[in-house]
Amino acid sequence: MFAKAFRVKSNTAIKGSDRRKLRADVTAAFPTLGTDQVSELIPGKEELNVVKLYAHKGEALTVYTRGGNPILFELERNLYPTVYTLWSFPDLLPTFTTWPLVLEKLVRGADLMLPGVVVPPTGLPQVQQGDLCAIALVGNRAPVAVGVAAMSTAQMLAAGLKGKGFSVLHTYQDHLWKSGDKSSPPAIAPLAVNSTDSNEEKVDLGLQGNLSCLTLEGEEEDRKVHCAEASEDTSSGAQSQDSWDGKPLQEQMDELLHWCFLHALKSRVKRADLPLLTSTLLGSHMFSCCPEGQQLDIKKSSYKKLSKFLQHMQQEQIVQVKELSKGVESIVAVDWRHPRKGSTLEGSEVRRIIIDYAKKNNLVDADNRNLVTLDPILCGCILEKNEQHVVTKLPWECLLTRCLQSMQPAYQVTFPGQEPILKRGKLCLIDITLAQKAYNKKVTVVRNLETYGLDPCAVAAILQLRCQASTIVSPAPGAKDSLQVQIQGNQIHHLGQLLLEEYRLPGKYIQGLEKAPKPGKK
Missing domain, CATH: 3.30.420 (Nucleotidyltransferase; domain 5)
Structure with a gap:
């Protein structure tokens, strides 16, 4: 509704009687607000203004502002809170969660489709069709959009989370937000969930916050070979279930x-x-x-x-x-011909298969249980041609390492409610570099954001506001279908805060943070 500029018809201070009526309307529209909260939203003495305007499609609306910020808007006698209000009262409406890269599409006027909704461990909020809802980003309860549910929660689940979920009316970064002080959403931590289901931690690389539900199964994790683990397994004949990574x-x-x-x-x-x-x-x-x-x-x-x-x-x-x-x-x-070849294996599975194969075929050396005798199958898998008749035994560590190195590396990205995305090759780190431009000016360049579900355009927009510096999004050299973000000046400190503290990416997947300016230096 506010994706494009609107036309203001009038802007006047609210009268005392209208102020009292507005307070009564807010109480009726949002019964979860207490008396003190209503008084905080509609204070008795602070200046309030009534703005009459026309949206770009011609809809007539009334917007109520306080201190220059829009706090409510009224359409067809229905009151709606703005994101400024929801940042003060984040639990005012049932809140659904989506990904940061979806926000840019919502700002441009798109509705929120159900495949973009993140299902939390506690399940979706219970709403009916037509209910007013808030939309937040994963890892932050501060709402970034207001919309109306296109179907009930039961209908959403029955539809398999497909189709339109919400008609979006107002978003952070739209023109209604721009009519205020243009502040950014506060960081409001998600509500703690007491869950005994530890299965949520599967192959978790610590991606909490804005990527809390994103799991990356990378070849770096799969290549962790522990000689001590293999030796203990073969020497004692036992492997504790709690030792599987x-x-x-x-x-x-x-x-x-x-x-x-x-x-x-x-x-x-x-x-x-x-x-x-x-x-x-x-x-x-x-x-x-x-x-x-x-x-x-x-x-x-x-x-x-x-x-x-x-x-x-x-x-x-x-x-x-x-x-x-x-x-x-x-x-x-x-189905004896079921296509199992080409499926992915984790490093622990590969190790278990090799250890089980060696023990079952009596390949563990009787005199030194740290050595494995190579049969024709193992020789063909891991030995070079010039080693075929020379190497007859290998230590466990060398055997497991060679087996893993002969396999094609891959990584998997999983978003809730979507099929896992499996990609071949090594997992690329987010790469941050400093480049020297004309007149000794520096620019910060960041690449590989898409791998971690981050929209380069959205990241550039956030950094432009925070750093008060120009940003450019362009194709990354030598990388097909990949974009890079360039920010004027050394902005690695701001970039690190965004990636580590807000998106909660583990530092081991980011390279170049050490190039941030030292404290006290520009």
């Missing part, structure tokens, strides 16, 4: 369940065994495929029951399950 027990059990299931299909179940009772698959095949020192317990997995897990495998079109007799399920078909 420190992952939550439920996630460990999910991985072990998938591993035992696929291993059983590949090495134990034959076509002649079908139809095969699901209880027989578990008791006679999957349990026996469990790596030594580990114990498969389906109740500790996220599936809880074998039937639920097999339903998932049936959805993946790996097996077909039928109830051949009442209450008894059997596997009646297996």
